[in-house]
């Protein structure tokens with residue numbers, strides 16, 4: 001199965017992560033502690049329980065935790081630097 005490439009959203013400060021308004025759908029971002037992924041429907045989740053390979057491939061596949069959202073994909077983080 002081919003992975004979906006997710007573009008990176010830059011973060012200007014770690015406090016921005018507290019604002020849900022800041023989360024752009026279909027992007028990922030990294031804080032000093034966690035990698036965050038927002039599904040195309042605008043739901044955000046941390047990838048703390050996932051492994052990210054050197055090329056940005058996320059293992060296992062990502063399932064959106066929100067009820068009623070069926071986003072479930074293999075993800076590669078575009079612009080990932082290990």
Ligand SMILES: [Zn+2]
Nearest residue numbers: 039043064069
């Ligand atoms: Zn979702």
